[in-house]
């Protein structure tokens with residue numbers, strides 16, 4: 001059911017030959033159609049822990065297009081759990097039939113048996129507060145809580161398994177960053193000779209602290225904060241056209257929220273001689289391809305080219 005023999009695919013582009021850079025991408029997106037990339041890695045030990053605790057309900061948080069919501073619903077179904085998604089945006093509840101018809105992420109999660117509770121943006125901000133969680137326990141009974149984006153210690157433990165001994169030959173490991181769990185796992189799994197570079201998909205300088213909470217003392221990592229395209233979920237024509245042309249040239253699909261921004265950043269850095277000649281770089285494909293449809297709906301409304 002899960003394809004854990006993911007391989008490193010070499011990327012061939014003229015700019016890489018010109019700059020003598022060996023660029024590879026770990027195809028974690030191929031692990032499973034719905035629980036792909038870092039989602040499998042983050043959920044694995046959490047669901048095992050929920051089983052160990054004999055809890056039957058998994059409750060988690062996310063936005064209406066969240067990869068994590070879709071993957072948790074699918075993983076919950078496979079693992080025999082009831083799943084509850086606390087979704088940001090109470091306005092969505094006013095027109096639920098229409099939302100479920102038009103939002104592929106929520107429609108899919110619902111088809112996997114996930115129940116939703118739509119909360120206001122203000123309530124959503126309280127998602128870590130005891131009072132808020134206590135109310136949810138009163139409503140749903142005892143549940144196993146997975147935080148937004150799926151990041152906690154067990155998720156980081158799972159993400160440490162992304163890299164294998166064979167990957168020690170790479171000088172750089174690159175990952176998209178949302179909540180910081182995936183890159184923390186990568187930092188914990190690399191050798192001192194390697195550098196980890198994170199590409200935040202959102203604006204703001206709070207991520208370094210989050211990453212440090214979960215990663216070992218290691219100074220061989222940094223974030224490239226210039227490739228978020230305006231913030232979380234934001235995009236422009238240049239990004240969409242990059243994603244389409246990259247797929248055409250390499251056959252590799254990228255999503256517009258995370259991996260597309262990261263690969264754009266890496267190619268931009270290669271072009272600007274940010275990597276020494278002869279460097280070997282490994283990109284982690286963290287999946288997220290289910291998010292393409294939501295962005296394509298937005299592109300259609302704006303009369304822009306769609307992601308192919």
Ligand SMILES: Cc1ncc(COP(=O)(O)O)c(C=O)c1O
Nearest residue numbers: 178179180181182258286287288
């Ligand atoms: C496809 C994809 N890539 C990367 C990330 C970033 O992972 P993290 O939240 O662990 O930083 C996410 C979000 O969780 C994601 O959905």
